[in-house]
Amino acid sequence: MALKLGILALSLLLLTGCASVVIHPIDKMDILSISKGTVVSGVTIDRDGWFLSDKYVEEVMKARIKK
Helix, strand or coil: CHHHHHHHHHHHHHHHCCCCCCCCCCCCCCEEEECCCCEECCEECCCCEEEECHHHHHHHHHCCCCC
């Protein structure tokens, strides 16, 4: 059983590699932390979270991976 789990863990590591994604804001206002209780457009936010601007999302969607 332990051998099977070890093989599974190793295969997952090899398949996923060392890939990671780092998100960087384009402008200061592209990624904002929003706290629970903040009112946005007349709606009270009921949990902590993040705001991403439409401009930022459009730019990220155009991104391509360099080989």
